[in-house]
Amino acid sequence: MSNTARQRSDQKTRSPGPGRPRTFDESAALEAALMVFWQKGYEATSLDDLTSAMGLSRSSFYAAFESKQALFRRALSHYSRNGLENLKDVAVSAKDDPVDAMMQALSNPQGGAKGCMLVNCITELAPHDEGVAEIGRRHLERIEEIFAEVLDPENPDAMRDRARALSSLAIGTLALRKAGYPADRIANTLKQVKVILPA
Known part of the structure; x- marks a missing residue:
């Protein structure tokens, strides 16, 4: 997580319950929830x-997050914010070739072979959960915006189609990674950007 992302998410949440209120680190709690959802899947997570x-405790959980579904959406939003900051x-930081660096970063997410948590959720849950679908749309649109801003800081709107193509190719390699494709084959796929989308 970047310093900026950590500063934004490092907040304390006060959860009322019996007796004295309990204070906990919301960022750490969301990270912990994410890991459980990632490992077990939404439906299998109790x-x-x-x-x-x-x-x-259960009382603190309900006071802070209301429901499993509400927690899941907040955890995804947390994951999205940190991922976009990164x-x-x-x-x-990549002065020479920021586009290539971004492509590499998107194709090699924190989850490794498990893929990107948010992309997994978009493909598996978004068709049945409008809240998840909205988080996914905003996330993908922001990735396009970052690409467009890098391609032409003066006129990013003119780069939106190209930015969408770049992000689609990078995110598409996640399916290759989950299918067990070797890292060198994925790297060679990304190198085709300059052939498919010449500057």
């Missing part, structure tokens, strides 16, 4: 799984 991983950091 409330006991979540409260155990997050270190919360992608912007990659673009800024």
Whole structure:
């Protein structure tokens, strides 16, 4: 996580319950919930799984997050914010070829062979959950915007189609990764960008 993302998400949430209010780190709780959802899937994840991983009682859980579905959406939004901050950091730090650096970053997510948590959710849950679909749309649109801003800082709107093509290719390689394609084959796929989309 970048310093900016950490500063934005490092907040404390006060969860009322019996006796004295309980204070906990919301960012850490969302990270813990994400790992459980990622490992077990949404449907197979129980409330006991979540409260155990997050270190919360049931009363504190419901006071802070209301429901499993509401927590899931907040965890996805948290994942999206951090991922976009990291992608912007990659673009800024890669002076020579920021587009290539962003393509590499998108094709090699934190989840490795498990893929990108958000992309997984878009393909599996978005058709049945409008809240997840909306988070996914905003995430993908922001990736396009970052590409467009890198391609032409003066007129990013003119680069939106190209930016969409770049992000689609990079995110598409996640399916190759999950299918077990070797890393060198994925890298060679990304190199085709300059052939398919010449500058």
